Amino acid sequence: MIPSPLFRFEITARSVRARCGIFNTPHGELVTPVFAPVGTQAAVKAVTPAQLEELGATLVLSNTYHLYLRPGADTVEEMGGLHRFMNWKHPMLTDSGGFQVFSLTKIRKIDEEGVTFKSHIDGSMHRFTPEKSIEVQQKLGADIIMTFDECAPPYDSNYNQQALERTHRWAERCLEAKTRPDQALFGIIQGGVFPELRQKSARFISSLDFPGHAIGGLSVGETKSEMHTAIEAVNEILPEDKPRYLMGVGSPEDIINGILRGIDIFDCVLPTRLARHQAAMTMTGRVNLMNQVHARSAKPIDENCLCYTCQNFSRAYLRHLIVAKEILASTLISIHNLFMLQHLIQQARSAIQADNFEEYSSQFLKNYQSSKQ
């Protein structure tokens, strides 16, 4: 078989707007829909790469902002790049640092050229420009890298209009700055909760011929309905033959709703963060393992789950680990939560292949007890 060209996206099945595909990267074919666990600081919290492989993860995200500050992009590059550094042999994605600069730092100055900000770690001053973000991401060396964008509060119409124009100019500069042929640069669509802005952004960004597109600035406080409207508005415009990445979204209901609207790639800290806060994810909702009711429960988190944790440990044991403040609690619950999302994604793929995703998704959403995040 002749390998498909690098970063070509091939759609292998459809069910209304949901689709299955294969995105070809230097570190292997990425089967979509896909959920990427987040390794903020070049490590998925409490889980080894071997455990990630075992639970079925195929794509891992790491944060440019965090790695730029610590250990520094030069160190990662010198250590052979991010794949080698964290020992992840499969596809990787880095964000641009845009979201973190606007959400984690004290910003000193936003101007047309870039953003000057204060490190959340030690208060030192730094400056990111589109060119700098690409430079850092090229040193890190992920397969998929992202444009540097300005993240505006979702309901501020004026700010979103202005930020959008800048985000578009910055996207062009990122494209210009990018030189590595073994990285795919995805363009990010912004526009807050405003469908016209979202469509304007989708039209502009998709005109630049990126190998993939991302929807940024969602799951940041807007309603579910506003999120769905924004996704629908954007996906109406985006070309079918490029992968679509919904950034920072990863609750089970949001993943299913995203796939239903034509999203291919998701990432989120939710499964590992919930695990560190004693919450297990299941196909019907969350389970708070600290609950006294589990103290003598010999049952696993989910009797139908095939993950390492559910195959070997009771709720009573997991609760004991939490109460006793054992690190192992975070590891075992993270393994379960990440496996659960992989399983959900696999079910979704099967439903798309059988062309009954609408039925599958409405059934799933009916059974799923949504939780406040």
Next chain:
Amino acid sequence: MIPSPLFRFEITARSVRARCGIFNTPHGELVTPVFAPVGTQAAVKAVTPAQLEELGATLVLSNTYHLYLRPGADTVEEMGGLHRFMNWKHPMLTDSGGFQVFSLTKIRKIDEEGVTFKSHIDGSMHRFTPEKSIEVQQKLGADIIMTFDECAPPYDSNYNQQALERTHRWAERCLEAKTRPDQALFGIIQGGVFPELRQKSARFISSLDFPGHAIGGLSVGETKSEMHTAIEAVNEILPEDKPRYLMGVGSPEDIINGILRGIDIFDCVLPTRLARHQAAMTMTGRVNLMNQVHARSAKPIDENCLCYTCQNFSRAYLRHLIVAKEILASTLISIHNLFMLQHLIQQARSAIQADNFEEYSSQFLKNYQSSKQ
């Protein structure tokens, strides 16, 4: 092949006083010398049972005192016993709670019957007697359980004399109280740094026909020379055909010195505790991974080590995880440290089988840079 009788100890090789053996337990044959990682609260800190199996651990210790307080022996029993509860399918050992009661708690009253103490967790009052310790250990269900002893400060001669008499009476009561045929009760020898007391204790304890013997109260502040003298004094008396367990000892040099003097079983929190304090163990000494010199080191902890950590991660990455306060640092360094001790023990076994353990041990101790603990 006819399986050897339960708890029979067969010596398979000797090199002067060092020996290799097989101790037959309900959860499989235990090859000695053996080092047991410590799972204080029914979990080896930051390491899964699958990782423990992969790094070659065969015996795991858990603490009766901690499990009695949390989650409680009844809960562990109800969950199918300690093996099932923590998912360790191989031999297990529980201590009696003696050492913890005397080192972790505020003691209210020691009397001939037992000890009344305050929980270090919530200040609640509890009472351990020899019978209670055995009752708890029978509920936990480890393969090897220990007599309840009084732990005296190592240099207090008068206290050690009195504590010894009581420890001996308590050993008899433990033997009397024990009913489960699938558990081996080991007798503990005390006596501080006093060789005559140690020999007196060894004579008395070995007269009770336990299936194995332990040396308690060492590595608690005495000098190396005092430790070696005590071990030699005891092992002169103890029968050859029973396993000898040196409790709470596990630095590389102490293990080699123990094997040299006829010890078969070791346990210690050292490898996992050091890992949580950024120290990696190697065959030549400790490496402080926080040292700036490792910040851009592409080398693993030990270039000759075959553990998961050394095969896949650089010192630069491990240092980054430590600096970034990632839980994964504890996991990866614990895996290495535990593997290193397993490797050391395997080398020791090979040297005993080749009948050149004295040469091996003097070579090892010459190369090893001892560290203050």
